[in-house]
Amino acid sequence: MKPATPALNVQQFGLILFIDLLESVAEVCFKSATTATGITNVTLANFNTFALRLLGIPMLWIGVVCFLVILCLWLTVLAKVDLSVAFPLGNAVYLIIPLLAIVVLHEHMSALRWIGTVFVLIGGYCVSISAQHSSG
Amino acid sequence: MRLKAFLLIVFYEVCSTLGQVAFKKSARKFSAAPLGTARDYLAFLRRIIVMPGIWWGIIITAVGTVSWLVALAHVDLSLAMPLNSAHYLIVLLASYVLLRERMDRMRVMGTVLVVAGIALVAFS
Numbered sequence: 001m002k003p004a005t006p007a008l009n010v011q012q013f014g015l016i017l018f019i020d021l022l023e024s025v026a027e028v029c030f031k032s033a034t035t036a037t038g039i040t041n042v043t044l045a046n047f048n049t050f051a052l053r054l055l056g057i058p059m060l061w062i063g064v065v066c067f068l069v070i071l072c073l074w075l076t077v078l079a080k081v082d083l084s085v086a087f088p089l090g091n092a093v094y095l096i097i098p099l100l101a102i103v104v105l106h107e108h109m110s111a112l113r114w115i116g117t118v119f120v121l122i123g124g125y126c127v128s129i130s131a132q133h134s135s136g
Numbered sequence: 137m138r139l140k141a142f143l144l145i146v147f148y149e150v151c152s153t154l155g156q157v158a159f160k161k162s163a164r165k166f167s168a169a170p171l172g173t174a175r176d177y178l179a180f181l182r183r184i185i186v187m188p189g190i191w192w193g194i195i196i197t198a199v200g201t202v203s204w205l206v207a208l209a210h211v212d213l214s215l216a217m218p219l220n221s222a223h224y225l226i227v228l229l230a231s232y233v234l235l236r237e238r239m240d241r242m243r244v245m246g247t248v249l250v251v252a253g254i255a256l257v258a259f260s
Binding site for chain 1: 156157159160164166167169171177180181184190194205206208209210224227228230231232235237238239240242243245246247248249250252253254255257258259
């Protein structure tokens with residue numbers, strides 16, 4: 001029996017992790033930009049004001065640039081890797097960063113949170129070793 | 137307010153998934169392209185950026201992102217992110233139905249573990 005090719009190689013995994021990191025930066029930029037508008041309840045009535053203020057906040061544009069870079073890198077990943085493999089690995093960084101905070105900064109982490117993190121890591125591992133499907 | 141944010145996030149998830157499917161469908165056409173050097177990557181980008189599917193993907197994703205931004209104005213990112221874990225299941229389904237990617241047990245189990253893990257972290 002021919003051994004199954006893993007769905008991912010090291011270079012692709014590294015790219016996905018880098019995209020993860022950049023995406024965290026972009027999300028924080030977006031949150032900080034929406035907060036900076038001073039509007040917490042967006043309705044149809046104040047949507048224009050919200051959008052106009054948002055467009056004037058530099059943080060929004062830093063986030064947008066991050067997303068453009070992410071898009072280019074992501075397309076190169078998708079050329080080779082199944083979407084159902086690349087996508088679950090896409091947000092693993094949200095757990096890797098808290099994990100680093102605990103290991104490096106000795107922050108407290110509850111048992112439940114540990115279990116959740118282990119789940120995500122095992123899940124990501126399962127997905128990445130699932131067999132490659134090259135549909136061309 | 138919570139319900140509105142919830143609906144906005146679901147709308148974002150659906151848009152974003154359809155955008156990903158459009159990206160994947162376009163990128164798939166170049167799956168044989170060599171990607172080793174920086175030059176390879178640039179050549180790949182030049183070819184793919186002119187494909188209509190990419191632009192549809194960008195438009196759909198942009199519409200979804202507006203919805204996501206409005207949702208973030210309502211609720212904290214720490215609440216919005218866990219809601220987003222459903223996203224993985226939607227993408228898994230779309231990959232199977234729309235892209236006909238193979239689903240082996242390992243892949244489905246792995247995705248379910250990721251979703252469960254995020255939910256656990258979110259509610260701990």
